Amino acid sequence: xxxxxxxxxxxxxxxxxxxxxxxxxxxxxxxxxxxxxxxxxxxxxxxxxxxxxxxxxxxxxxxxxxxxxxxxxxxxxxxxxxxxxxxxxxxxxxxxxxxxxxxxxxxxxxxxxxxxxxxxxxxxxxxxxxxxxxxxxxxxxxxxxxxxxxxxxxxxxxxxxxxxxxxxxxxxxxxxxxxxxxxxxxxxxxxxxxxxxxxx
Amino acid sequence: xxxxxxxxxxxxxxxxxxxxxxxxxxxxxxxxxxxxxxxxxxxxxxxxxxxxxxxxxxxxxxxxxxxxxxxxxxxxxxxxxxxxxxxxxxxxxxxxxxxxxxxxxxxxxxxxxxxxxxxxxxxxxxxxxxxxxxxxxxxxxxxxxxxxxxxxxxxxxxxxxxxxxxxxxxxxxxxxxxxxxxxxxxxxxxxxxxxxxxxxxxxxxxxxxxxxxxxxxxxxxxxxxxxxxxxxxxxxxxxxxxxxxxxxxxxxxxxxxxxxxxxxxxxxxxxxxxxxxxxxxxxxxxxxxxxxxxxxxxxxxxxxxxxxxxxxxxxxxxxxxxxxxxxxxxxxxxxxxxxxxxxxxxxxxxxxxxxxxxxxxxxxxxxxxxxxxxxxxxxxxxxxxxxxxxxxxxxxxxxxxxxxxxxxxxxxxxxxxxxxxxxxxxxxxxx
Numbered sequence: 001x002x003x004x005x006x007x008x009x010x011x012x013x014x015x016x017x018x019x020x021x022x023x024x025x026x027x028x029x030x031x032x033x034x035x036x037x038x039x040x041x042x043x044x045x046x047x048x049x050x051x052x053x054x055x056x057x058x059x060x061x062x063x064x065x066x067x068x069x070x071x072x073x074x075x076x077x078x079x080x081x082x083x084x085x086x087x088x089x090x091x092x093x094x095x096x097x098x099x100x101x102x103x104x105x106x107x108x109x110x111x112x113x114x115x116x117x118x119x120x121x122x123x124x125x126x127x128x129x130x131x132x133x134x135x136x137x138x139x140x141x142x143x144x145x146x147x148x149x150x151x152x153x154x155x156x157x158x159x160x161x162x163x164x165x166x167x168x169x170x171x172x173x174x175x176x177x178x179x180x181x182x183x184x185x186x187x188x189x190x191x192x193x194x195x196x197x198x199x200x
Numbered sequence: 201x202x203x204x205x206x207x208x209x210x211x212x213x214x215x216x217x218x219x220x221x222x223x224x225x226x227x228x229x230x231x232x233x234x235x236x237x238x239x240x241x242x243x244x245x246x247x248x249x250x251x252x253x254x255x256x257x258x259x260x261x262x263x264x265x266x267x268x269x270x271x272x273x274x275x276x277x278x279x280x281x282x283x284x285x286x287x288x289x290x291x292x293x294x295x296x297x298x299x300x301x302x303x304x305x306x307x308x309x310x311x312x313x314x315x316x317x318x319x320x321x322x323x324x325x326x327x328x329x330x331x332x333x334x335x336x337x338x339x340x341x342x343x344x345x346x347x348x349x350x351x352x353x354x355x356x357x358x359x360x361x362x363x364x365x366x367x368x369x370x371x372x373x374x375x376x377x378x379x380x381x382x383x384x385x386x387x388x389x390x391x392x393x394x395x396x397x398x399x400x401x402x403x404x405x406x407x408x409x410x411x412x413x414x415x416x417x418x419x420x421x422x423x424x425x426x427x428x429x430x431x432x433x434x435x436x437x438x439x440x441x442x443x444x445x446x447x448x449x450x451x452x453x454x455x456x457x458x459x460x461x462x463x464x465x466x467x468x469x470x471x472x473x474x475x476x477x478x479x480x481x482x483x484x485x486x487x488x489x490x491x492x493x494x495x496x497x498x499x500x501x502x503x504x505x506x507x508x509x510x511x512x513x514x515x516x517x518x519x520x521x522x523x524x525x526x527x528x529x530x531x532x533x534x535x536x537x538x539x540x541x542x543x544x545x546x547x548x549x550x551x552x553x554x555x556x557x558x559x560x561x562x563x564x565x566x567x568x569x570x571x572x573x574x575x576x577x578x579x580x581x582x583x584x585x586x587x588x589x590x591x592x593x594x595x596x597x598x599x600x601x602x603x604x605x606x607x608x609x610x611x612x613x614x615x616x617x618x619x620x621x622x623x624x625x626x627x628x629x630x631x
Contacts, residue, residue: 043359048399050381054323054364079381092383092540093364095323110628111285111534112484112527113442113516120624127628134628147628149367149534150285150484151324154440154514155448165326194327196292196450199212 021087021098024068029078033059037078049079053089057096061164066097094148095164102137102144104183107161108171110147113154121173122158123147129177142184153194167194201428203452204436205412209296215331217338220299226344228415232307233352235418240311244414247422248434253279253370253407254483254511255587256500259414263312263404265394272401276309276317277379280408281363281370283322284483285534286514289438290408292450294321295328297412298335302345302358304411307418309356312404316357320375323364332360367538371586372405373397374540385542386586409438429454433499441467443517444474455499455510459489462498463517474519478602482511484531485591487598488524508598521620524603525610528595529557535592543584549576550592557596560607563614570600570607 029037037056044051056078060071072086079086090096097105108114108123123134126145130138137144153159156169162183168191171179182190208214208223220226232240245260266274278301282290293301305317321329336358339345347355361379368374369384376398378384397403413435417425426434433455439462442448446468453466459479463469470476479489481498486509489496496506503510518527532554541547556573559565577593584590600607610616619625 043361045399048380051361051379053381054362054378057364058362081381088383089381093323093366095365110530112480112530113286115530116443116516116518116522116622118622120628121622124624124626124628148324148365149537150283152282152288152291152322154286154288154442154516155450157442157448161324164323167327196288197209197296200210 021067021069021072021090024064024066024070027060027064027068027071027074029059029074030063033063034078041079050081050085053079053081053086054093057086057090061096066100100137103142104188105144105146105163107146107148107151107164109149109151109153109157109159109161111150113150114157114159117157118173119158122160122171122176125173125176126180129180143180153196155196156194159194162188162191166191168192169194201436201452201454204416205297205300205409205438206292206450206452209292214296215298215335217299217335217342220297221342224419225299226303226342228419229303229306229344230350232310232418233350233354237311237313240307240418243422244311244417247417247425248432249410249413249417249425250433250500251407252409252413252437252512254284254485254509256510259406259410262394262406263308265392266312266402266404267395270395270402273316274312274314275398275401275403276305276312276314277372277375277398277403277405278305278317278319278408278411279370279372279375279405280319280321280325281366281375282325282408282512283367283370284485284512284514285531286442286480286483286516287440287512288442289440289450289513291325291328292438293408293412294325294332298332299339300412300415301408302336302339304414305358306345306349306356307414308404308406308411310354314404315355316359318379318398319358319360320369320379321360321362322369323362326362329360329362336360366540367534368540368586368588371588374586375405376403383540385540386588388585430456430497430499430501433501437513439466439498440512440514441517442515444471444519444522445469445517446471455497455502457498458495459498459515460494462515463494467515467517470517470519472519474521476517477520477522478518478524478527480514480516480518480595482509483514484516484534485509485587485594486511487594488527488602489598490602521617521622523561523616524599524606525557525561525616526623528599529554529561531595532557532592535588539588539592543586543589545580546584546589546592549580549589552576553592553596560610561616563610565607565611567608567611569611570604574600 040055041052076083160168166188249259250256366384369378373387374384393403451466500510536550536554580589
């Protein structure tokens with residue numbers, strides 16, 4: 001049953017599962033981000049600014065770290081669509097964070113090829129080392145642990161992606177603490193990258 | 201067979217424009233600019249090139265479906281949303297040989313009369329996007345892409361569009377929806393994208409590897425291309441091998457190769473001296489095969505005859521320690537998560553299948569659950585808008601077909617084979 005979540009129904013029967021996006025702090029693109037958005041939007045026909053919505057949301061995430069209700073409304077204004085259109089998109093794609101996340105979001109591939117080489121253990125070792133469950137952020141706000149579906153680098157399994165962008169390959173479960181310490185001290189420079197092809 | 205598409209990928213700087221042009225790059229585009237669009241389509245048809253994304257549809261034929269009298273602009277979309285589990289061949293091409301793709305895009309655009317091409321890369325490939333855009337800018341500056349290409353009067357703009365993590369965006373109509381800034385959900389066909397596609401205009405969607413074959417065909421001729429590999433399965437093919445093998449990776453060869461050669465010769469055999477138990481031949485959506493199928497030819501037609509599919513040519517190899525019920529459960533977690541939610545059989549079915557498989561894997565299954573799984577699968581297959589429904593039932597039905605005894609062992613004894621060291625001792629993740 002999906003009725004409006006704020007309507008005062010007496011019984012639990014009419015209760016909707018829907019939750020509103022967290023509003024977050026006030027949001028507007030910086031001039032630089034706005035300019036980059038307009039540059040991307042120019043790649044699509046003038047009537048189809050909405051094609052740039054995924055790019056706009058990445059820019060929000062770059063600026064603020066996550067996507068709040070206020071930022072969705074701002075994106076809607078910039079594009080010229082409704083806030084519901086934006087929420088529709090945000091709620092579908094997995095690379096948008098709808099809650100504040102840690103400084104490093106660890107996205108461990110869990111699908112078959114990585115799982116055959118120990119991805120389950122990588123996830124459980126990270127969870128143990130940080131004392132969190134999948135989907136949670138540690139108390140220091142440094143790490144968020146997520147499981148991701150196939151990242152498309154199956155011969156470098158198990159693969160970990162960090163912050164939607166940086167890759168780390170052949171992660172052995174025994175070396176998880178090394179990875180976490182490396183990120184703490186050296187940042188993303190501690191990651192190995194992804195080498196499907198080794199240069200001669 | 202000498203690699204063609206991946207010949208230089210391990211050379212330093214193979215991705216740069218200088219390297220590409222000094223190794224014969226952008227010659228095919230010169231030749232193509234001197235051909236009429238119909239000639240390009242004709243050559244592609246005669247070469248026997250079949251789509252490399254999974255379905256194996258003849259590329260030249262697909263191009264010829266575009267209506268000739270439609271006044272609307274036409275579009276080419278390149279499907280670089282490579283997300284079929286086990287597949288990483290386009291990843292290699294995009295990272296190490298992007299100019300081959302750009303050259304193919306320009307030729308394909310000329311063939312179909314499009315002036316704009318969007319390359320839809322999956323969101324996870326952002327680490328390559330900067331390099332791809334830098335190289336694209338160089339190709340623009342050199343006059344190989346953009347307005348008035350090489351002074352011919354032909355225009356072709358290429359843009360890179362980044363997705364945001366959705367397996368379903370690999371389906372052509374869902375890719376178009378996503379490009380339009382919506383949820384990646386498939387459309388009802390017909391009308392097919394060739395008639396009503398991106399922005400309501402005629403659109404062709406091709407896989408990265410398919411487009412990368414086009415310059416080769418133009419440059420060396422269709423006779424040369426058609427002579428590679430078995431009849432109706434012509435041209436070079438990239439195979440991805442992953443899982444329990446010694447040397448996982450991407451291997452390029454002709455389609456007369458067998459599964460045995462791919463696993464034992466190219467990928468160096470099974471790790472740790474273990475024995476082979478099961479093979480997924482073309483990405484997780486293709487039915488599982490067993491060692492008795494090792495001598496099957498890894499071509500579109502060879503694997504279809506063996507009851508599976510070439511799909512994206514992604515072999516996932518599993519050794520004796522692998523529990524097949526767990527494999528089905530792992531993959532159904534993927535499908536349950538990635539189902540776009542548009543068609544009820546697929547959305548609800550994937551969740552039901554996953555729940556039942558989890559129950560069996562925990563040792564709480566009942567004998568009739570195996571029939572229940574089959575019955576649910578039969579009510580999903582062929583009943584959805586896109587092939588996702590057929591994809592999600594493949595791992596379940598094929599593991600039941602070949603490894604029914606394992607399901608029965610879980611149910612009878614309350615547990616499966618001994619847990620291998622590569623699995624976690626306790627369930628991980630939020631199911």
